[in-house]
Structure formats: structure tokens, C-alpha cells
Amino acid sequence: MVDVVRTAPDGAKVSVTIPATAGDVRWHAGIRFVGPGFARDFTIAPVGAQKAITQRILPGARSQVVRHTGYDIVLYEAPDRSDSVLVFAGPYHEAHTWFGGPAPRTSVLNQLVSTVDFADSPTGARVTARPGTDLQQHGVMVVGSDARMTVMIMDARQERDRIPTFRGMTQGDAEVWRYRMDVREEEAARLAGTPYEWRYLFANKTAVFDVSFRAKPPRGVATGAALGQEHVEKVLGGLRVSWAG
Amino acid sequence: MSLPTAISTLSLLVSVFAVLAVGAVYARLRALEQTALKARRALFADEVRGVPERLRPREGERHTLLLQLNSDCSTCHDAWRTVTAYAAAAPPGDTRFVGLFATAAAADAFPESPAVERVVDPDQWAAMSEGYTPCVFRVDATGQVTDRRFVYRDTNLAALLAQFAPVVSMPDPETSGSSRAL
Numbered sequence: 001m002v003d004v005v006r007t008a009p010d011g012a013k014v015s016v017t018i019p020a021t022a023g024d025v026r027w028h029a030g031i032r033f034v035g036p037g038f039a040r041d042f043t044i045a046p047v048g049a050q051k052a053i054t055q056r057i058l059p060g061a062r063s064q065v066v067r068h069t070g071y072d073i074v075l076y077e078a079p080d081r082s083d084s085v086l087v088f089a090g091p092y093h094e095a096h097t098w099f100g101g102p103a104p105r106t107s108v109l110n111q112l113v114s115t116v117d118f119a120d121s122p123t124g125a126r127v128t129a130r131p132g133t134d135l136q137q138h139g140v141m142v143v144g145s146d147a148r149m150t151v152m153i154m155d156a157r158q159e160r161d162r163i164p165t166f167r168g169m170t171q172g173d174a175e176v177w178r179y180r181m182d183v184r185e186e187e188a189a190r191l192a193g194t195p196y197e198w199r200y201l202f203a204n205k206t207a208v209f210d211v212s213f214r215a216k217p218p219r220g221v222a223t224g225a226a227l228g229q230e231h232v233e234k235v236l237g238g239l240r241v242s243w244a245g
Numbered sequence: 246m247s248l249p250t251a252i253s254t255l256s257l258l259v260s261v262f263a264v265l266a267v268g269a270v271y272a273r274l275r276a277l278e279q280t281a282l283k284a285r286r287a288l289f290a291d292e293v294r295g296v297p298e299r300l301r302p303r304e305g306e307r308h309t310l311l312l313q314l315n316s317d318c319s320t321c322h323d324a325w326r327t328v329t330a331y332a333a334a335a336p337p338g339d340t341r342f343v344g345l346f347a348t349a350a351a352a353d354a355f356p357e358s359p360a361v362e363r364v365v366d367p368d369q370w371a372a373m374s375e376g377y378t379p380c381v382f383r384v385d386a387t388g389q390v391t392d393r394r395f396v397y398r399d400t401n402l403a404a405l406l407a408q409f410a411p412v413v414s415m416p417d418p419e420t421s422g423s424s425r426a427l
Contacts, residue, residue: 070375071375090377110288
């Protein structure tokens, strides 16, 4: 059993117990802000994730670095100006927000930088709206994933609408439902009858979390032997999550 | 109500109002301090940070390379080894190498080196702290921090130092006109 305490982007403490057989889980997070004249998604990744921007996503991107105390703000723009991203890069985590077009004017960047506060810590980065900005936050999510599994954890108070109205199976302190994975037909036929056919939605008093398993590891990742029914059951049976704050 | 009671009640009201007004002005000033007076923090621009006299480059030097360390991280000890080796090979008189520690005990945990000064200053350590150690700061001759990098286990610190403080002293392209004429 591995106990992990993560900080959600809104500052909540998320405690997760994962069976050691699950593997090496890497933690990501997400948060969204909506307000008058403002709508931004932030995805939070471990430090170094911005290397993927220049190497894979926007090769040859132009970058501009601005130093703030405790973090750098980096603006990447594709050479053909088709996409751009602003990265708050702290010592442990990074928050990315994509613009889906050319990099905005300086005045828009000034507004963005003065609206949102970024604070990094070893357990997770916080992205918060400054007081007086009149922004609402949505979709606060903590995501843990390794080569075989993805766990998406949300606050139960925010995600009441997500859980079904009918009763789920009781497991420990949580209720569990399962849904068929949304995959292509041939993939669905291949997965039929295996535990990979389903995704599992858990709800307990404080957290709602969704667990899905990957039948095939991503390209370039070796995970040893194929994992079967008992692995899935062991991981699902040992998973404990609580959300505080 | 007698006249003296009325006057004292009124004066009490006035003084309460004065206290409230002073409190409101103070709160307003604190709010301004966070926004208008720290305007650059709210801009897409570098935050300007200075260091005190004792950490600045000395006479004739161009940069201070400041290494912020903490005794209980293993990366700090690796960084200290790399920086002391680099500083020993660097020509004297161009870059001042400084290790900044919060406590004397932390400084004593690192082996002494003739090329790197050890400065113990808890206040300055806290002022420079960005929530992570080791950090490398480059300070220019006017005492402004011109660059800051977090050093990780897989960071190529020697390459970073070569970029911050080149061993071969090059003339600054911004100030020397002759290199531009070529």
C-alpha cells in the first residue's frame, strides 16, 4: 500500500491509498476558471512537462521567459502562430493553459498574470483566482496515472450530478458503478469479457473518482506481463481516496 | 444628561471614529501595497529583485553566482561539488562564487573550498528562498538578480555554469563596438 497526499489546484488535500501493485503513479491535475470576459483551463503536470511542447507538440516554438519569485512564466508560440501556450513553471510542477491561436497581446497576458496566482509545493501546485477578480472555479480534478491505470479524483460536493441515481455496489466506504469504455467497435469486441471492458466510478462521502485500466501500455513503455482480472480486482479493492478542504 | 457627560460621550464617539478611520486607511494601504506598489508582479514582465551589498560582485567583477543551499538535500551536496570544481578552474576576478546558507551548521556540512565563499545569513536566505533548494542565481554588478534556475538531480549544472559564468572571459557584445564592426 502506498499512501499519497496530494494538493488539489484549489488547495484541497487529497489522500490516496494505492496498492503497491498498481505501479509508479504520476500525478497531474486540472482546474478551470470562468468569469466576466475570462475562461481558462489549467492543466498541472510534474516539472519538465514543457519539454514536450518544444519537442513534440509545437516543434521549433518561439519562447519567452518571464521570471517571478518562485516560478517562471513561459510563453510558447508555434512558428506558424497556429497555437500558443502559457506555462507557469515552478520548481516541482507546471500549469499549462492553451490559447488555441496566436499568442495574445501583452495586455491580455498582463490581465491573465494578474488574475491568477500560482503557488507550487512538492505535493501539488495551487492555481487560485486573486481576490476581487470575480471568477468561479470548476472542474477541479486530481489525476494519477501510470502505464496501466488512470484515476481521476474529484470533490464529491462539486460532482453530485455525475453519479447515477440508482444504487451501486458497496465496497468499503464507497459505492461503485461500472460503465462500458467508450472505444471503437473492434477494440470493444477485443476487450469483451475482460476487466478492461469497463471503467469504474466510485463515490464516497468526500470524493468521486473514476478508475480505468489500459489494456495495452503506451508505446515505448514496458510493463512486463499482461495483467488480468485479479490485478484489477486487487487495485480496485485496495484503492482508498478522501478529499478534504 | 448633564453637559460634561454629553461632551465626554461625544468625544468618545469621535475617538472611536478616529480609530476606525485609521484602521480603514491602514487596510487600504496594505491592499495598495499588494497591487499598485508591486505592479510588476501583476505584469507579464520580470520581477525586479536586488541583493544586499555583501552578496554583490566586488570591484572589477561582473557577476556573482549565488548558490542557495540547504544541508539536508543530497542534490545540494552534488551541486556544491560541481560548483567548487568549476570555480577552482575559473579565472579569478570575473565572477564571484558564493554559497548562501541559512545556518552555520548547514554551512559546516559542506567541505570548504578556496574558490567559493560561504555566507551564512538567515534573513537573506529567507528573502531569496523560492521554495526549493538548490537554486542558482546570477547577480549583475548593480546587485540585480538577472537569472535564476532550479537545479535538479538530472540538471547539467556544469553546462548551466558555463552559460552563467564562462571560463574564458568574453567581451560583452552589448558594450564593445569593435566586435560589431567586424
